[in-house]
Amino acid sequence: MKNQLKVLRAMRSWSQADLGEHLDVSRQAVNAIETGKYDPSLPLAFKISRLFALPIEEIFDDEFEGD
Amino acid sequence: MTNLKETSMIDRDELAGSNGRGMMWVIVSGLGIVMTAGAVAGYLAAHETQGGGAIGTAGIVTLCVCAAIIIGLAYAIWRNVSKMKASTEGLTRREKLNRNIVWGCGLAGGAIGLLLALYDTSDGNSDTGALPIFSDNPVPPVIALMLAIFLGVIMPIIAWFWHKRAIDEQEASAYRDGGYYAAYAFMIGAPMWWILWRGGFVPEPDGVAIFMLFASLWTAVWFWKKYR
Numbered sequence: 001m002k003n004q005l006k007v008l009r010a011m012r013s014w015s016q017a018d019l020g021e022h023l024d025v026s027r028q029a030v031n032a033i034e035t036g037k038y039d040p041s042l043p044l045a046f047k048i049s050r051l052f053a054l055p056i057e058e059i060f061d062d063e064f065e066g067d
Numbered sequence: 068m069t070n071l072k073e074t075s076m077i078d079r080d081e082l083a084g085s086n087g088r089g090m091m092w093v094i095v096s097g098l099g100i101v102m103t104a105g106a107v108a109g110y111l112a113a114h115e116t117q118g119g120g121a122i123g124t125a126g127i128v129t130l131c132v133c134a135a136i137i138i139g140l141a142y143a144i145w146r147n148v149s150k151m152k153a154s155t156e157g158l159t160r161r162e163k164l165n166r167n168i169v170w171g172c173g174l175a176g177g178a179i180g181l182l183l184a185l186y187d188t189s190d191g192n193s194d195t196g197a198l199p200i201f202s203d204n205p206v207p208p209v210i211a212l213m214l215a216i217f218l219g220v221i222m223p224i225i226a227w228f229w230h231k232r233a234i235d236e237q238e239a240s241a242y243r244d245g246g247y248y249a250a251y252a253f254m255i256g257a258p259m260w261w262i263l264w265r266g267g268f269v270p271e272p273d274g275v276a277i278f279m280l281f282a283s284l285w286t287a288v289w290f291w292k293k294y295r
Contacts, residue, residue, distance in 0.1 A: 017159055025159070026161055026237070027158070028237065028294065
């Protein structure tokens with residue numbers, strides 16, 4: 001799933017490991033989410049949303065185009 | 068103005084990616100060194116059994132090529148480990164705990180192999196080709212009991228702790244996927260081997276081989292899903 005994680009992280013000058021520490025996950029997990037290879041669980045998505053103070057849909061894009 | 072700290076951190080993360088390729092090269096290079104060293108040892112042993120003496124030009128060239136391969140592979144390991152070290156300066160708390168548990172399990176596996184090799188009570192004629200840890204040779208009951216308690220009681224506690232505290236959800240997902248692939252391979256492969264054996268096509272099913280294939284597939288899928 002496409003997301004803004006890398007941009008949001010860069011805006012705070014955080015490395016992947018820094019973000020991993022904030023989210024209590026590994027650097028690999030942050031890398032996998034950023035590159036769209038792994039979709040986070042709902043609890044982790046909410047954690048990310050709270051950390052960046054943004055709604056989930058502004059961070060993650062499921063590319064759904066509703067009517 | 069570009070923030071230098073930000074750029075270097077982002078570049079380092081970009082460079083590292085998932086570290087999977089680096090780890091794969093380290094593993095492949097390590098195996099290559101072991102196999103090349105084995106070939107050299109085999110060559111020298113064969114030379115010795117044929118009377119020894121001075122090694123001919125062809126032999127010297129072969130040994131030089133093997134030495135060059137080993138040096139090249141060692142350099143590849145050093146390069147990849149250096150890259151990975153640069154990218155993993157900031158390991159998270161979970162990653163450190165995970166790494167320590169994996170190292171601990173590796174050391175425990177080595178200790179088990181050593182114990183089995185030291186306390187192998189066979190007369191030296193049976194099952195000599197197998198690695199001590201996969202051998203069917205008898206071991207003293209006390210050692211067998213100790214290892215069974217380790218595997219049946221201590222290991223589940225470590226595994227439970229590893230799953231609950233050390234790994235994150237991405238690794239848990241990779242581990243589950245590995246389990247699915249391995250379970251399907253077992254559920255399909257083991258009866259297939261068994262029925263082919265009954266038909267006289269293949270040798271009798273081997274429990275250790277099945278276990279090794281199951282564990283290898285699980286590990287390979289876990290590695291692919293975690294580090295791809």
